[in-house]
Amino acid sequence: MSVESTETNPLRALSPQDLRAHAAEALTRARERSVALTSVDDEDLVRQHSKLMSPLVWDLAHIGSQEELWLVRDVGGREALRPDIDDIYDAFQHARADRPALPLLGPEEARKYVREVREKSFDILETVPLQGRRLTEDAFAFGMITQHEQQHDETMLATHQLRKGDPVLHAPAPPSSRSGPLPAEVFVPGGAFTMGTSAEPWALDNERPAHEVAVEAFFIDTAPVTCGAYAEFLDSGGYEDPRWWSERGWAYRSEHGIDAPRFWKREQDGWWRTRFGVYEKVPAAEPVVHVSFHEAEAYAAWAGRRLPTEPEWEKAARFDPATGRSRRFPWGDEEPTPDHANLGQRHLRPAEVGAYPAGVSPLGVHQLIGDVWEWTSSGFEAYPGFAAFPYKEYSEVFFGGDYRILRGGSFGTDAAAIRGTFRNWDHPIRRQIFSGFRCARDARPSEVA
Template sequence: MNDFDTKERIAAQLLAVRDRSLTYTEADDDLLLRQHSPLMSPLVWDLAHVGNYEELWVLREAAGITPLRPEIDDIYDAFKTPRKDRPTLPFMGPVEARRYIEGVRGRVLDVLDTIDLDDPAPLHRDGFVFGLVIQHEHQHDETMLATWQLSGQPGLVRDGDLPQGRDRGPEEVYIPAGPFQMGTTTLPWAYDNERPGHRVDLPAYWIDRLPVGNRAYAAFIEGGGYDDPRWWTPEGWQWRRGTDSTAPLFWTRDGDTWWRTRFGRAEPVPMDEPVQHVCWYEADAYARWAGKRLPTEAEWEKACGWDPKEQRARRYPWGEQEPGPDLANLGHRAARPAPLGAYPAGAGAYGVEQMIGDVWEWTGSWFHPYPGFRSFPYKEYSEVFFGQEYRVLRGGSWAADPAAVRTTFRNWDYPIRRQIFTGFRCARSERD
């Protein structure tokens, strides 16, 4: 792809993500300014934050342009003020925020016109800095959707068409022992925590062909899973008792029927969809109850992206082709997971399905750096989160955009989080 084509693609992605952000903030000022949960920022804070981030990295760092609004940097620094305290900040109102991000974007497009994408400077090369801000904005758009879901407000349901599910195929897939390459050294827009690519040698294991579904999870509930401490870690049982949780977030029961609230709409829980809005502790307890465990991050990535015949890693489970509606449920086509078994064409080389899209999948791993890790372009993206505090999630959800999803992409969160669009699948060792 030549320089012009690359710039055209980047410009199109900048336009698409901004249209998405503006769509999610088309609402009354009161709804945008209000904090709907201490777990989330006011929606208008997210809107101005993506503009401030874009100004910082494209205009200031990559292009050397004098700051437009340096006085707002502390307000929109995600590390200076916790989400629960952001309503106290003097952040911009909706009209000012839209005007600010529009001004930033105009200058960013001017920079795109003149920048040399073959420049070896790390921010310039292959348009990395534009990939950084595009992915960052899409990630905040997904956060905005989680805020909308917590608010209980209608308007973003989107009942788009999704493929029908199917129940044909094995429950589990066997992954033979052997090495594979984890992470990447070559994908141009990959984050620092995905690098460098390195060899990992795994023993054989089994992994669920599909994510755990609502029907299976309901059986765990009805089998007393939330009432039996045998299935929970000590920390998980403490969380379960402290929150009095007895089902996934947004689930309620009426007689024999489970209901969920989805963007302000009450509806019966579709039993053929992957379960979502469960925290790590719930996922781990289910896996123990089922006689299994959560896959490690390495096991998940090998099953997702490794091609044993070609002995190479794929960008997506099915290969290098960009995600389409027949391959994965991404990009908010519909505001829900697709039915189980809906994407046989999106399976990986081993035959594991629906690893990209639908729900973020909890793994059994803590968020740690890869061997040879180097922070870039700033420590606060990954490095400050390493340790035994955050669990790794993989795969992306229905709310994630294809620009921010690949087999190597790593997400992470506290094990108590379930307002995000999270689910899981199980694994077990060969000897189990």
């Protein structure tokens, strides 16, 4: 069984001219989003809205610095524009809490810098050979920088959620449910499937290589856990009962006085939340968001279930029992469209469960891509045969740390930065990210055909 022999990869079917156009469009879309997220008052740009996050102006200039390092200097072999700021915008040298004290580029200087870098990048894209070197094969470096920018755009979106004051971001509401009542869970047969990829041109190193993994039969929630279901856990006293929590989770909850998902508040008529400056009643039919791994794990224990492992999540998302192969996305190999998933900041919230029937997996699992990042029970480890590329600091230095894997992307993730093999990771205490979850359980012998 092999992904490479069956998976359709649209990028590899493109002519060199069309591949350059595709990369240029992806870079442009990312930059348009970066501009939108930083088109706020200069005071908002330079302020640190939370010690968990950088000032928006740091993220903007960091985007330009990474692009300069990889596309202008490495791929293009051009003279450095601003070598004097390399250390300032090295994410490994300065913790987020310390970045406001650095001699950062001001708003106008940062905007000018990223424009100049992009002009040179586009010139390089027009001329550099897209073969003969692994970094440029299939325009990989341009895809890597696109994904990097989109990842920081999602980080900046999370910063906006932490910002105080009137709303500055606006978007239409996502679609309502189009599927009617869904079954609570879906059966996933046991056996081997192909996990990861060796064929996806813009896949990052931790997604590689494709390898066979066997899982036991299990059941997984048809959709992410909703706000309404999570409120039942809250209202039953779930945050006051240590039975449902791991020792670490309970200690963290107790020390920090956590009594609900972040941004939630109990009012006389129920639960309310703050969302990008809007105070609103919590919508029962939407997936819960802004919960930590510890909270997700506690809910699952209360519900008599557990979190899925990373292999279980990927099998539910990619495995096609009719063909035995693994798809690029739950719906197939074609790129995401607005009918498939809630991605790209088109909406500023998760969509109701059942809103994307076109995105369902062959096994019948809904909304595996978009809406909310989904916590799994797995730590962040290398796949067998892993090789760091193009630098160890993207993945390798994080293996084996205090992280849990999240899968599937959120409403703030762009289509260029997500696929069925994409792996995200974060500390189990994180709640400012757009994180939710779904539950799983082992299949009983009587339930296995």
